[in-house]
Amino acid sequence: MSYLFEQLRNCLAANVKRRRVALGLSQEELAFNSHIDRTYISRIENSIGNVSLRIVCEIAESLNTDPSDLLKCIDEPPQ
Template sequence: MNATSKKKVSLPPILDRRPLSPSGRGSVVKHDDPDQLLCVFASNVRIVRHSLGLSQEALADVSDLDRTYISGIERALRNVSIRNVQRIAVALDVDPRDLLNPLLSSVPKYKPFAEAPPAPRKSQS
């Protein structure tokens, strides 16, 4: 075979085509099996944040992340990097392992906030 002739190579068909995520960032959406760890992390961030009386904006400021990113995390739409898990844990003053603990809502310190977030505070004018 000389250098100018090229042989066509047929590629096998992709057997497992899954849609991209709604954000279009290339992650795969699993409609039948949600990512449990991501959901646990999202729920725990919200529980701890509420227990400390922090808004998403305040948490974002302390952790040096964007408020919309925090919102996406709490709705389990963002796949968080380990660095950002650490930033959020430091900002919330918890061990990063606690944010990944599926039983966090059973810890007495956080239990009252696991069912429903506290009512928003009224500004005193």
């Protein structure tokens, strides 16, 4: 797979988890709100598989954000 695909998939994973945790949602709650199986949310947050645009939109809506925001790569501040 291409480097760009891997990078976007990793950004999506980090952004979904960051936003979900910030909203105080469990994976199960996000899955229910997005009409997606909980194990699929886990796979997304672990950068496994190929996520469709429809799924990105469903998750974005459940996280009260724009789908494009979930694909933006944000540099983590040093710890």
